[in-house]
Amino acid sequence: xxxxxxxxxxxxxxxxxxxxxxxxxxxxxxxxxxxxxxxxxxxxxxxxxxxxxxxxxxxxxxxxxxxxxxxxxxxxxxxxxxxxxxxxxxxxxxxxxxxxxxxxxxxxxxxxxxxxxxxxxxxxxxxxxxxxxxxxxxxxxxxxxxxxxxxxxxxxxxxxxxxxxxxxxxxxxxxxxxxxxxxxxxxxxxxxxxxxxxxxxxxxxxxxxxxxxxxxxxxxxxxxxxxxxxxxxxxxxxxxxxxxxxxxxxxxxxxxxxxxxxxxxxxxxxxxxxxxxxxxxxxxxxxxxxxxxxxxxxxxxxxxxxxxxxxxxxxxxxxxxxxxxx
Numbered sequence: 001x002x003x004x005x006x007x008x009x010x011x012x013x014x015x016x017x018x019x020x021x022x023x024x025x026x027x028x029x030x031x032x033x034x035x036x037x038x039x040x041x042x043x044x045x046x047x048x049x050x051x052x053x054x055x056x057x058x059x060x061x062x063x064x065x066x067x068x069x070x071x072x073x074x075x076x077x078x079x080x081x082x083x084x085x086x087x088x089x090x091x092x093x094x095x096x097x098x099x100x101x102x103x104x105x106x107x108x109x110x111x112x113x114x115x116x117x118x119x120x121x122x123x124x125x126x127x128x129x130x131x132x133x134x135x136x137x138x139x140x141x142x143x144x145x146x147x148x149x150x151x152x153x154x155x156x157x158x159x160x161x162x163x164x165x166x167x168x169x170x171x172x173x174x175x176x177x178x179x180x181x182x183x184x185x186x187x188x189x190x191x192x193x194x195x196x197x198x199x200x201x202x203x204x205x206x207x208x209x210x211x212x213x214x215x216x217x218x219x220x221x222x223x224x225x226x227x228x229x230x231x232x233x234x235x236x237x238x239x240x241x242x243x244x245x246x247x248x249x250x251x252x253x254x255x256x257x258x259x260x261x262x263x264x265x266x267x268x269x270x271x272x273x274x275x276x277x278x279x280x281x282x283x284x285x286x287x288x289x290x291x292x293x294x295x296x297x298x299x300x301x302x303x304x305x306x307x308x309x310x311x312x313x314x315x316x317x318x319x320x321x322x323x324x325x326x
Contacts, residue, residue, distance in 0.1 A: 033060070035053055035091050037066055037092070038075060051285060052093070052279055055285070075110075082111055090260070093123065093256060099117070113308065118263070119301045120257070120260055120272050121297075121300075122304045124297050126294050127225050127252070128208075129206065130144070130173070130205055132220070133220060134218055136203075141223045144244070148179035153180055153181060155203060156182040156201040157184070158192035159184075160192065163322075165205075170205050172315075177245055181203075189206050208225070224238055225239055227253055
């Protein structure tokens with residue numbers, strides 16, 4: 001059968017028009033991905049990223065190359081992610097600091113969270129516990145708040161320095177409980193623990209994993225945990241939210257999230273979110289994260305976006321409080 005010149009032209013035009021659509025509909029990803037972590041290899045954020053990206057690579061059918069870019073509390077990792085050229089094959093994992101407090105603390109941050117970053121999914125959260133010596137006069141949070149409220153700075157607490165997670169958490173707790181405690185900075189949690197045991201200070205906020213060995217030895221006790229649900233690493237420890245005058249929405253957690261550069265195709269965000277949520281539902285992954293002191297989170301990209309907004313507001317108010325005291 002003869003093909004006319006017009007028919008041949010129309011066929012070629014149709015093929016040309018179809019080609020971009022085929023390219024757009026081609027399976028993603030078609031080459032390796034790169035993930036930026038703003039902390040050294042072997043650190044907790046790095047290990048957490050690998051726990052998630054190893055099964056993610058298998059599910060996506062492409063390798064994921066983790067690039068460690070430590071510095072500035074995780075900020076450099078985000079900067080490097082945003083500077084990468086191949087945006088749809090680049091992502092990052094980050095703790096909350098570079099997304100919530102860094103914009104306030106670092107004027108030359110180099111990025112705007114709302115403008116430059118696309119939230120993907122909240123991976124996990126890590127709460128703190130309020131620790132006192134085993135012979136502290138009170139055995140519950142209500143007694144601690146009553147003692148702290150007897151007069152300004154009636155009780156003291158230790159942290160690993162001004163602006164640290166423990167410092168910010170203690171100031172948030174003080175504000176919400178309506179008390180004023182004396183802050184004593186140290187250089188490590190080991191020093192904070194030693195100071196509590198030696199009665200140099202009354203209390204401290206720290207990771208459950210750092211406290212449990214002393215609790216089991218009978219030298220420290222935990223009065224509450226800052227998450228809104230119980231934590232397996234601190235069995236039997238009550239949540240602080242809604243207790244001793246604290247509001248029901250009280251929450252102070254470190255978190256780790258999966259993010260991408262702004263402008264990443266919405267379908268890619270949806271794919272990553274769905275795959276990571278499936279990974280986080282795996283019992284082995286949950287155990288590995290729990291053993292490291294993390295609670296599995298998950299959820300939608302919109303929920304992560306809301307968490308960023310809420311925590312930026314919460315910690316911004318805490319920083320205002322600290323500035324006003326100094």
